[in-house]
Amino acid sequence: MPRIDLSAVPARKGSGYPPPYDAPCADRVRQRVGNAGGLTDFGVNLMRLPPGAWSSQRHWHSHEDEFVYVLEGELVLIEDAGETLLRAGDCAAFPKNTGDGHHLINRSGRLAVYLEVGARHPDDLTTCSDIDLKSANADGRFVRKDGTAV
Numbered sequence: 667m668p669r670i671d672l673s674a675v676p677a678r679k680g681s682g683y684p685p686p687y688d689a690p691c692a693d694r695v696r697q698r699v700g701n702a703g704g705l706t707d708f709g710v711n712l713m714r715l716p717p718g719a720w721s722s723q724r725h726w727h728s729h730e731d732e733f734v735y736v737l738e739g740e741l742v743l744i745e746d747a748g749e750t751l752l753r754a755g756d757c758a759a760f761p762k763n764t765g766d767g768h769h770l771i772n773r774s775g776r777l778a779v780y781l782e783v784g785a786r787h788p789d790d791l792t793t794c795s796d797i798d799l800k801s802a803n804a805d806g807r808f809v810r811k812d813g814t815a816v
Contacts, residue, residue, distance in 0.1 A: 668703065672712070675702045683723060684808055684816045687797055690720035700783075711782040715741065721770035721782075724795040729787035732760040734770070739778030741770040746795075767795025 675698065681691035693716050700710035715721060724744060735757040743750045743758055746766045752758060760768050762785075772778045790803040799816065801808045808816055 670699055670702050672697065672699070675699055675712075681722065682801075682806065682808070683799070687723055687794075687799060687808075691722060693719045694721060706786070708783060708785050713780050713782050715739075715770065715772040715778045715780075717772055717775050717777070719772050723797055723799065724767035724769045725792050726760070726765055726767045726795065727762050727784070727790050727792055729762055729790040730785040731762050732768075732785075733783040734758050735781045735783075737779045737781065739772065739776055740774050741778050741780065742773050744769055744771065762790075765793075767793075 678696050681688050683691060695714040697712040699712050736752050736754050738754050740751060740753045743752050745768045788803055792801045798810050799808050800811050810816060
């Protein structure tokens with residue numbers, strides 16, 4: 667298996683959410699390490715969240731399981747049932763189509779680093795739990811839940 671040179675993997679700061687929903691995620695940094703390794707069936711992202719940053723808007727997937735593993739620091743996982751503190755060595759799994767939105771927030775005073783793993787199902791629809799947005803893998807655009815443009 668070829669070694670992936672992390673220094674050569676592009677780092678993307680921010681998110682694809684439209685304003686003003688992009689603001690809480692503006693400082694997150696993603697490196698698509700699965701893409702760098704040529705993976706096509708699932709994605710692996712190395713994520714860095716500075717203090718105060720969100721991983722995403724709270725969301726759930728129709729056709730994709732998702733998994734996170736915390737490498738450094740600590741994060742607060744927020745789901746319908748409440749909040750759970752995740753520290754280095756902790757992991758969490760989010761089965762597809764549960765309707766239970768999730769996201770991570772770094773409420774600590776130091777950088778948090780984690781791996782994010784997910785499927786790449788072409789029919790997946792990501793639905794935001796707390797705001798009027800959804801996005802289909804087919805085109806990657808965010809629209810309102812009724813399908814109208816944002």
